[in-house]
Amino acid sequence: MGVPEKGCDAVKALVIGANSVRRLLRDRANIFFVFMLPMLLILVLGAAFGGGSDPRMGIVAEGSGRLGAELADSVRQTEGVDVRDYPDKDALVVAVERGQLEAGLIIPVGYDDTLRGGGSVALEFVARTDPTSQALRNTVDSAAVRQGTLLRAAAFAESQGVMEFSDALELAGRVAEASPEVLVTQEAVGEPFVFQRLGTFDMGAYSQLLLFIFLTSMTGSSALIQSRRLGVSRRMLATPTSVGTILAGESLGRLAVALVQGLFIIFGSAIVFGVDWGDPVAAAAIVIVFSMGAAATGMLMGAVFKNDQQAGGLGVVIGLGLAALGGCMLPLSIMKLFSPGLWRVAHVTPHAWGIEAFEEIIIRDGTVADIGLQLAILAGFAAVVFVLATWRLRVALTRS
Amino acid sequence: MGEGSPEAVLRCEGLRKSYGGLVAVDGVGFHIAPGETYGLLGPNGAGKTTSISMIAGLLERDAGEVMVAGKPLTTRSTDAKRVVGLVPQDIAIYPDLTARENLSFFGRLYGMPKVELKQRVAEVLEIVGLADRAGDRAEEYSGGMKRRLNIGIGLLHRPRLLILDEPTVGVDPQSRNAILESVERLSVEGMAVLYTTHYMEEAERLCDRVAIIDSGKIVAEGTRRELVELVGQHDRVRLTATGDLKAAVDAACAIDGVKGADVIDGGIDFLADRAGDRLIEILTKVGASGVIVSSVRVEEPNLEAVFLHLTGKALRD
Numbered sequence: 147m148g149v150p151e152k153g154c155d156a157v158k159a160l161v162i163g164a165n166s167v168r169r170l171l172r173d174r175a176n177i178f179f180v181f182m183l184p185m186l187l188i189l190v191l192g193a194a195f196g197g198g199s200d201p202r203m204g205i206v207a208e209g210s211g212r213l214g215a216e217l218a219d220s221v222r223q224t225e226g227v228d229v230r231d232y233p234d235k236d237a238l239v240v241a242v243e244r245g246q247l248e249a250g251l252i253i254p255v256g257y258d259d260t261l262r263g264g265g266s267v268a269l270e271f272v273a274r275t276d277p278t279s280q281a282l283r284n285t286v287d288s289a290a291v292r293q294g295t296l297l298r299a300a301a302f303a304e305s306q307g308v309m310e311f312s313d314a315l316e317l318a319g320r321v322a323e324a325s326p327e328v329l330v331t332q333e334a335v336g337e338p339f340v341f342q343r344l345g346t347f348d349m350g351a352y353s354q355l356l357l358f359i360f361l362t363s364m365t366g367s368s369a370l371i372q373s374r375r376l377g378v379s380r381r382m383l384a385t386p387t388s389v390g391t392i393l394a395g396e397s398l399g400r401l402a403v404a405l406v407q408g409l410f411i412i413f414g415s416a417i418v419f420g421v422d423w424g425d426p427v428a429a430a431a432i433v434i435v436f437s438m439g440a441a442a443t444g445m446l447m448g449a450v451f452k453n454d455q456q457a458g459g460l461g462v463v464i465g466l467g468l469a470a471l472g473g474c475m476l477p478l479s480i481m482k483l484f485s486p487g488l489w490r491v492a493h494v495t496p497h498a499w500g501i502e503a504f505e506e507i508i509i510r511d512g513t514v515a516d517i518g519l520q521l522a523i524l525a526g527f528a529a530v531v532f533v534l535a536t537w538r539l540r541v542a543l544t545r546s
Numbered sequence: 547m548g549e550g551s552p553e554a555v556l557r558c559e560g561l562r563k564s565y566g567g568l569v570a571v572d573g574v575g576f577h578i579a580p581g582e583t584y585g586l587l588g589p590n591g592a593g594k595t596t597s598i599s600m601i602a603g604l605l606e607r608d609a610g611e612v613m614v615a616g617k618p619l620t621t622r623s624t625d626a627k628r629v630v631g632l633v634p635q636d637i638a639i640y641p642d643l644t645a646r647e648n649l650s651f652f653g654r655l656y657g658m659p660k661v662e663l664k665q666r667v668a669e670v671l672e673i674v675g676l677a678d679r680a681g682d683r684a685e686e687y688s689g690g691m692k693r694r695l696n697i698g699i700g701l702l703h704r705p706r707l708l709i710l711d712e713p714t715v716g717v718d719p720q721s722r723n724a725i726l727e728s729v730e731r732l733s734v735e736g737m738a739v740l741y742t743t744h745y746m747e748e749a750e751r752l753c754d755r756v757a758i759i760d761s762g763k764i765v766a767e768g769t770r771r772e773l774v775e776l777v778g779q780h781d782r783v784r785l786t787a788t789g790d791l792k793a794a795v796d797a798a799c800a801i802d803g804v805k806g807a808d809v810i811d812g813g814i815d816f817l818a819d820r821a822g823d824r825l826i827e828i829l830t831k832v833g834a835s836g837v838i839v840s841s842v843r844v845e846e847p848n849l850e851a852v853f854l855h856l857t858g859k860a861l862r863d
């Protein structure tokens with residue numbers, strides 16, 4: 147029969163994959179695993195990493211008078227800054243130390259009086275040493291400069307005998323609101339230190355996601371072992387279907403599930419909680435090739451082991467072990483600082499490459515073009531493991 | 547149909563497989579013509595399943611060759627497998643899928659187009675008598691129903707060679723009859739069938755030719771008549787009796803047509819032509835020599851006897 151072979155194989159792999167998804171979803175116990183777990187992860191990731199895009203700044207303005215309150219308002223109206231009020235300096239400093247705030251501004255008591263009396267006042271700025279606090283510092287500076295300009299205008303008017311200082315200040319304020327503004331936008335350049343917020347131990351939502359989808363893609367191992375034990379894998383081999391097609395089909399089912407879960411988590415957490423995943427196309431590309439490697443690993447285990455409990459247990463150990471080694475628990479940047487050897491070893495895991503790819507697109511605003519190397523290595527990992535798995539399955543099915 | 551006949555649907559030769567030190571199959575070879583049903587008859591562990599697995603391209607062989615419809619078949623040849631249908635000895639179905647889903651799934655793997663498949667699934671469900679349970683999950687079926695589904699999957703794509711490995715074990719007589727009938731019908735339609743069984747009656751009813759396999763080797767092969775002739779074309783009369791059995795044997799051997807007699811444990815075994823005609827005479831002679839007969843059994847030569855003769859073993863333990 148002259149049926150086109152390749153297309154036929156692809157269709158068969160899809161048939162096998164669809165069958166495995168159908169069987170997966172038919173078992174009620176899996177509903178939790180397939181639908182609830184990703185939702186749970188969205189909540190967890192959202193709580194940990196969501197909304198973090200706005201830096202937080204505390205302000206102490208007690209007793210600083212009208213001009214103090216105006217300065218505080220001016221900072222508060224700056225876009226992209228989450229401003230919270232603090233009663234005193236001590237509370238503010240503690241909050242900054244604990245990482246609850248990126249920075250704090252203390253407007254001293256008597257700020258208003260001193261300024262109106264023609265004296266000068268020092269504003270106190272408390273910050274962590276990271277680029278975010280630098281940006282906040284700029285916000286405060288520009289608010290202070292804005293207020294200073296008005297003060298100088300009012301002082302000038304008073305010295306010329308035009309009107310009273312307070313009236314002049316009010317007038318200056320109205321005029322300023324109506325006149326055009328010069329805006330300076332800021333852009334960060336150069337390589338920031340990846341691990342910025344040591345205090346809150348921020349590992350990035352992506353490391354959690356990679357850990358999760360590797361584990362779920364690997365659950366294909368127990369499905370394959372089940373098929374082997376039922377004798378249906380062997381029966382598939384009795385049909386005009388190659389071992390490679392059988393394996394592709396078996397991995398495709400779980401891969402599809404893991405992919406849907408992964409993308410659901412990414413878009414869910416991004417939309418609902420504003421978790422930052424970088425360029426969506428690049429993020430999806432990473433998740434796809436990474437899941438393929440994980441699915442192939444599951445197939446290799448499913449081909450090697452005879453007992454699905456055994457494979458399931460070992461799968462979790464391997465999944466967590468690779469994740470730990472690959473930098474999902476201890477950041478690679480820290481690992482590199484303390485042990486360059488370990489850091490190099492970490493790069494045998496797909497996790498390390500996945501994390502580096504995510505860092506590239508999230509921290510350095512990279513696109514697919516910037517993570518070509520990582521994607522290629524992840525795809526290569528998937529291909530090599532898949533070939534190994536096919537070989538082992540062939541041996542398992544036809545040698546005994 | 548000669549040995550190297552090009553029309554043979556299946557031709558295999560020199561099949562060999564060993565597991566460690568154990569030689570499970572040792573030089574098995576035969577051929578099957580279109581429309582022919584070929585039986586592999588042998589006791590547990592004879593090497594039937596191992597041979598079949600090599601023929602169907604499931605098991606890597608140590609040596610030998612398999613040709614199906616003129617094409618070589620190995621574990622890797624997807625093309626030659628297209629025309630083979632296999633019913634494995636161990637039921638291989640998805641318990642969490644329905645009969646219809648199981649059939650459709652394997653039908654797709656045989657590359658059957660969707661529309662044709664749907665119609666064929668309905669036909670096969672009728673053949674194996676599962677039409678009214680087609681929508682139930684296989685795990686809810688009785689053992690015999692699962693076995694019928696197992697058979698149905700093998701028939702689905704109208705293979706030119708259908709291989710059945712002890713397909714009727716555990717099936718009730720009525721369903722078994724239905725299965726045997728459908729195999730007969732397929733054979734009439736020109737399908738070649740390779741059939742292994744423990745059941746003598748099935749082999750005798752279905753098979754045009756039978757191979758007797760023991761310890762991995764085919765010890766005899768032929769039509770039933772040919773095999774029976776191997777052992778000598780005699781009926782067997784078995785008496786359960788007490789008394790002077792030796793004297794009775796001597797007396798009865800004088801009867802024309804009695805070819806031989808032996809004292810066996812608790813009785814006498816006679817070999818005779820047309821034993822039914824001579825039964826009265828034999829019993830009279832035996833009775834006259836003072837032996838008391840408590841039961842008589844006349845056995846026409848069958849494959850069981852052939853098997854016993856060739857291997858010294860009973861077919862079933």
Ligand SMILES: Nc1ncnc2c1ncn2[C@@H]1O[C@H](COP(=O)(O)OP(=O)(O)OP(=O)(O)O)[C@@H](O)[C@H]1O
Nearest residue numbers: 546565570588589590591592593594595596597635
């Ligand atoms: N996977 C295996 N590993 C080791 N030995 C095996 C294996 N499969 C079969 N054997 C051995 O090969 C021999 C032939 O087994 P096979 O299953 O072919 O017998 P069979 O004729 O089908 O028996 P039955 O009628 O019980 O099904 C037996 O001695 C069996 O123990």
Ligand SMILES: [Mg+2]
Nearest residue numbers: 594595596635
């Ligand atoms: Mg067997």
